[in-house]
Amino acid sequence: MDFTKMHGIGNDYVYVNDLDEKISDPAAVAKFVSDRHFGIGSDGLILIRPSDKADFMMRMYNADGSEGAMCGNGIRCFSKFVYDKGLTDKLTLTVETKSGIKTIELKKEGNEIIGARVDMGMPILKTKEIPMIWPTEECINQPLEVNGQIYQVTAVSMGNPHIVTFVDDTKGIAIEKIGPFFEHHEVFPQRVNTEFIRIIDEETIEMRVWERGSGETLACGTGACAAAVAAHLNGHAGRKVTVKLLGGDLLVEWDEETGMVYLSGPATTVFEGTIHIEGVIV
Numbered sequence: 001m002d003f004t005k006m007h008g009i010g011n012d013y014v015y016v017n018d019l020d021e022k023i024s025d026p027a028a029v030a031k032f033v034s035d036r037h038f039g040i041g042s043d044g045l046i047l048i049r050p051s052d053k054a055d056f057m058m059r060m061y062n063a064d065g066s067e068g069a070m071c072g073n074g075i076r077c078f079s080k081f082v083y084d085k086g087l088t089d090k091l092t093l094t095v096e097t098k099s100g101i102k103t104i105e106l107k108k109e110g111n112e113i114i115g116a117r118v119d120m121g122m123p124i125l126k127t128k129e130i131p132m133i134w135p136t137e138e139c140i141n142q143p144l145e146v147n148g149q150i151y152q153v154t155a156v157s158m159g160n161p162h163i164v165t166f167v168d169d170t171k172g173i174a175i176e177k178i179g180p181f182f183e184h185h186e187v188f189p190q191r192v193n194t195e196f197i198r199i200i201d202e203e204t205i206e207m208r209v210w211e212r213g214s215g216e217t218l219a220c221g222t223g224a225c226a227a228a229v230a231a232h233l234n235g236h237a238g239r240k241v242t243v244k245l246l247g248g249d250l251l252v253e254w255d256e257e258t259g260m261v262y263l264s265g266p267a268t269t270v271f272e273g274t275i276h277i278e279g280v281i282v
């Protein structure tokens with residue numbers, strides 16, 4: 001199986017051209033390739049698939065094999081992949097995902113695609129659509145007990161579930177310990193991605209993330225969008241926010257007119273390779 005290893009500020013995935021839809025068990029492939037000792041090493045697997053509604057379809061799998069409905073860092077690299085491979089010559093393209101069709105504007109520097117700006121759609125705040133088992137229609141700055149401690153949390157979906165909590169010091173949190181308790185909390189029937197954010201100023205927040213299905217990652221695009229939306233909803237930030245993550249910075253803009261959230265950031269190809277996985281014929 002030929003693959004390309006790419007990352008969006010350190011949120012790294014294995015990308016496979018599966019336009020002929022030969023990969024029959026993507027979950028198993030994701031678990032194998034993601035292993036940083038016995039596989040390639042990544043936060044998951046992203047497949048390029050055909051679409052009859054958009055230019056392409058993106059299917060994204062976390063390191064544990066679970067499928068994510070959307071991946072903000074991944075879709076920037078996905079779009080760079082299809083352009084660099086000559087599968088399209090469009091600099092603005094559409095990609096069908098499990099959370100709808102997204103429009104991506106590729107950013108070119110000279111002959112190099114260096115990143116992209118993604119229309120991530122509108123944030124979803126209704127708890128039943130997160131989904132979150134919760135007494136109120138929305139969950140904005142409400143207390144949630146996690147492993148015996150109370151956190152003030154804000155729930156936002158970007159097509160995938162996020163819970164955001166504000167902390168004074170992102171470096172000091174024991175994310176390996178507390179992350180799984182959030183991820184598997186009973187109020188999140190489909191688990192959840194968790195963002196721990198510190199407000200630096202009106203236009204800047206700092207964030208660490210525990211991702212559903214992948215653990216702590218160096219960055220999370222949908223998480224950065226959820227964090228920026230939560231910071232604005234709680235009156236801590238404006239509508240244009242730089243999100244500083246372990247792997248680098250992302251820019252999130254929440255358009256007041258349209259309600260759409262835009263995510264801008266880099267996309268990087270690291271290496272190409274071929275791997276033989278028993279039973280996988282691609």
Ligand SMILES: N[C@H](CCC[C@H](N)C(=O)O)C(=O)O
Binds near residue numbers: 011068072074212220
């Ligand atoms: N772990 C996420 C999918 C990957 C999202 C993240 N890597 C991003 O860049 O948005 C989920 O299960 O919903």
